[in-house]
Amino acid sequence: xxxxxxxxxxxxxxxxxxxxxxxxxxxxxxxxxxxxxxxxxxxxxxxxxxxxxxxxxxxxxxxxxxxxxxxxxxxxxxxxxxxxxxxxxxxxxxxxxxxxxxxxxxxxxxxxxxxxxxxxxxxxxxxxxxxxxxxxxxxxxxxxxxxxxxxxxxxxxxxxxxxxxxxxxxxxxxxxxxxxxx
Numbered sequence: 001x002x003x004x005x006x007x008x009x010x011x012x013x014x015x016x017x018x019x020x021x022x023x024x025x026x027x028x029x030x031x032x033x034x035x036x037x038x039x040x041x042x043x044x045x046x047x048x049x050x051x052x053x054x055x056x057x058x059x060x061x062x063x064x065x066x067x068x069x070x071x072x073x074x075x076x077x078x079x080x081x082x083x084x085x086x087x088x089x090x091x092x093x094x095x096x097x098x099x100x101x102x103x104x105x106x107x108x109x110x111x112x113x114x115x116x117x118x119x120x121x122x123x124x125x126x127x128x129x130x131x132x133x134x135x136x137x138x139x140x141x142x143x144x145x146x147x148x149x150x151x152x153x154x155x156x157x158x159x160x161x162x163x164x165x166x167x168x169x170x171x172x173x174x175x176x177x178x179x180x181x182x
Contacts, residue, residue: 061098065091065165073158084154085142088161092135095165099123109136128164135161 059067068091072084079087100116107115113133120129138157 061094062165062168065094066162068094069158069162069165073155073162076154076158079154081142081154084157085139088157089136089139089143091165092132092139092161095168109133109140112136128167131160131164135164 068087072079072087072091076084096112100112100119113120113129124132135157138153142153142157
């Protein structure tokens with residue numbers, strides 16, 4: 001029989017090394033109190049804010065166009081020609097969109113006159129169609145090929161656009177509704 005092997009020395013397992021917490025204990029309550037204060041401040045700020053303003057009632061397109069054109073007439077000397085023409089044509093397009101649909105917003109004047117030839121003939125006489133074509137062409141010229149910065153075209157354009165909008169009869173749908181209500 002072979003000789004028994006000697007039993008090795010069994011050493012005790014070392015206990016885990018004690019690592020000290022890097023932050024003192026008083027820091028944890030301080031962080032908690034700070035977070036609660038921030039949360040309370042956020043809630044207070046959200047409640048203190050004024051309520052959102054009520055949405056404005058929608059103006060009819062004719063009134064919006066008149067407002068824009070009156071503003072252009074008053075400030076024509078201070079507005080650059082390109083922006084003046086953009087605003088003027090935007091006001092006219094409000095009227096055209098009301099009468100001919102929202103697609104007229106994205107059409108060039110030539111496309112608009114080609115697309116709505118029959119509707120234009122029903123709603124406007126030849127003089128009014130010519131006046132509209134002239135207004136749109138002046139606006140296009142001011143937008144894409146402005147003259148040197150002088151005001152000779154702006155005031156007459158604003159006045160004739162205002163006269164055009166003021167002299168327009170009510171759209172056919174509105175005039176039918178008014179006559180049936182009376």
